[in-house]
Amino acid sequence: MSLAGKKIGFIGTGKMGSALIKGISGAGIVPCSGIYASDVFEASLRELRDSLGVNVTQDNREVVNKSDIIVLAVKPQILKSVLSSIKDDITGDKLMISIAAGVKLEAIENELSEGTHVVRVMPNIAATVAEAASAVAQGKYASAEDAEDVLNIFRSVGSAISVPENLMDAVTGLSGSGPAFIFPVIEAMADGGVYEGLDRNSALILAAQTVLGAAKMMLETNTHPGQLKDMVTSPGGTTIRGIYELEESGIRAAFMKAVIASSNRSKELGK
Ligand SMILES: NC(=O)C1=CN([C@@H]2O[C@H](COP(=O)(O)OP(=O)(O)OC[C@H]3O[C@@H](n4cnc5c(N)ncnc54)[C@H](OP(=O)(O)O)[C@@H]3O)[C@@H](O)[C@H]2O)C=CC1
Ligand SMILES: O=C(O)[C@@H]1CCC=N1
Numbered sequence: 250m251s252l253a254g255k256k257i258g259f260i261g262t263g264k265m266g267s268a269l270i271k272g273i274s275g276a277g278i279v280p281c282s283g284i285y286a287s288d289v290f291e292a293s294l295r296e297l298r299d300s301l302g303v304n305v306t307q308d309n310r311e312v313v314n315k316s317d318i319i320v321l322a323v324k325p326q327i328l329k330s331v332l333s334s335i336k337d338d339i340t341g342d343k344l345m346i347s348i349a350a351g352v353k354l355e356a357i358e359n360e361l362s363e364g365t366h367v368v369r370v371m372p373n374i375a376a377t378v379a380e381a382a383s384a385v386a387q388g389k390y391a392s393a394e395d396a397e398d399v400l401n402i403f404r405s406v407g408s409a410i411s412v413p414e415n416l417m418d419a420v421t422g423l424s425g426s427g428p429a430f431i432f433p434v435i436e437a438m439a440d441g442g443v444y445e446g447l448d449r450n451s452a453l454i455l456a457a458q459t460v461l462g463a464a465k466m467m468l469e470t471n472t473h474p475g476q477l478k479d480m481v482t483s484p485g486g487t488t489i490r491g492i493y494e495l496e497e498s499g500i501r502a503a504f505m506k507a508v509i510a511s512s513n514r515s516k517e518l519g520k
Pocket of ligand 2 (some may be wrong): 350421425426
C-alpha cells in the first residue's frame with residue numbers, strides 16, 4: 250500500500266485529533282512510532298503518549314518536519330494562524346489534510362506556498378471506534394496518489410467517499426455533526442425505557458444496540474429505510490403507535506432542519 254513507511258502528523262489533539270489518532274493506531278495502518286502529534290494543551294499529548302506511545306511535542310513545526318502527511322485538527326477559527334506559523338516547514342513532497350469545518354481548500358492553499366498538496370476531509374467522532382463516516386475533497390495541487398492515501402487513512406477508521414468540494418458543507422451538517430444528533434436520540438429512547446420501568450444501564454444498552462442494529466441492517470442489506478421500517482410495523486401493532494407519535498412531533502422535519510442548520514453554519518465558517 251502506498252502508505253507504507255509514511256509518517257503521519259497531527260496538529261491539534263483535541264476531541265477529533267485524538268479520535269483519529271486512536272482509530273488510526275488501532276487500525277495499524279501506521280505504527281504508533283510513525284505517528285507524531287502536537288498541541289498547545291499538554292495533558293492531551295501526555296495521555297496519547299502514555300496510552301499509545303505516539304511521539305508528542307508542543308512544537309507544531311517539529312510535527313511538520315517529521316511527518317509526510319500532516320492532519321490539521323485545530324478549530325477553523327485558528328487554522329489560518331497555524332498555517333502561517335508552519336508554512337516555511339512544508340516542503341513540496343508533504344501532504345496537508347484539513348479536517349476543519351467550513352474552511353475552503355482555496356483559503357488553505359492561499360496561505361501556503363504555491364503547489365502545496367492539500368486535501369480536505371470531513372470525518373466524524375466515531376473514528377475513535379473505527380466507524381467514522383468521512384468525505385474527501387482534493388485540492389488543486391493534490392495528486393491521485395494523495396487522494397488514495399487519504400481515502401486509505403480514513404477507510405481504516407470507517408467508511409470514506411470522495412465528494413466535490415461544494416458538497417463538504419452538506420457532509421459537515423449530515424455526518425460531521427450527525428453523531429451529536431443521534432446521541433440524544435439514544436438517551437431519549439433510554440429515558441422512555443426507564444419511564445416504563447427498565448433500569449438505566451439496561452435501557453441505554455438496548456437503545457444503543459437498537460440504533461447500531463438498524464444502521465447495520467440498512468448498510469448490509471442495502472434496503473431502503475422505509476422498507477425496513479415496514480418490516481417492523483405490524484398492522485394494528487405496537488410500532489405504528491410509536492411511529493404516529495414521532496410523526497405528530499415532526500421528527501422528520503426536526504432532523505432535516507438540524508442537518509440544514511449545521512450545513513449553514515459550515516458555510517458561515519467558510520466566509
Ligand atoms: N469534534 C468533532 O466531532 C469534529 C471536529 N472536526 C473539526 O476538527 C477540528 C478540531 O475540532 P475538535 O477536536 O472538536 O476541537 P478541540 O478544541 O477539541 O481540539 C483542538 C485542539 O487544538 C488545540 N490548539 C489550539 N491552538 C493550537 C495551536 N496553535 N497549535 C496546536 N494545537 C492547538 C486545542 O487546545 P486548547 O483547547 O488548549 O485551545 C485543542 O486541544 C475543527 O476544525 C473541527 O471543525 C471535524 C469533524 C468532527
Ligand atoms: O461542531 C463542529 O463545528 C464540528 C464540525 C463537525 C462536528 N463538529
